Amino acid sequence: MMQSVFVNQENKAIFTCPKCTKAKTVDVSTLIKEKKKLSIKVKCSCGQIYPVVLERRKYYRKKTSLSGIFILEQNMKEFSMRVTNLSRFGLEFYSSESDRLQIGDRIGVDFRLDDKDRSLIRKKVMIRRREGNVVGVEFCFHDEYDKILGFYLFN
16 A cells, blocks of 8 residues: 655655554655655665655645535535545545636535534635646635534544
């Protein structure tokens, strides 16, 4: 299984061998360049070679598969979506209706977490990225839902 390793602001990453659990900190500034995500193979001093994905994101993202809706503010029409990953500051979703969206649009999103309370999350978001049916958004406001999201992301 490929492990994700986050690169800190000093362009350093901590690699942990899946065989012997030995950890080492490595400066990866020459590898990372402009890419947000990079797959590499790491060789441990124990001889184990393992694949790693270097992540340059500022904040942890949790992979999800949560159904929900997005709402167009200009006419209040609702369309189905599937939240594919989630962070404290935004999310990514898939929708066959994504062609209705443009970068910079503000929309509403409603979805339920798969936590024990099936918590409802309602957020205003701004479209930051759209690639086919995949849409990346940033939360416009921080509100009462942030505490629920924070707890969900780190459990």
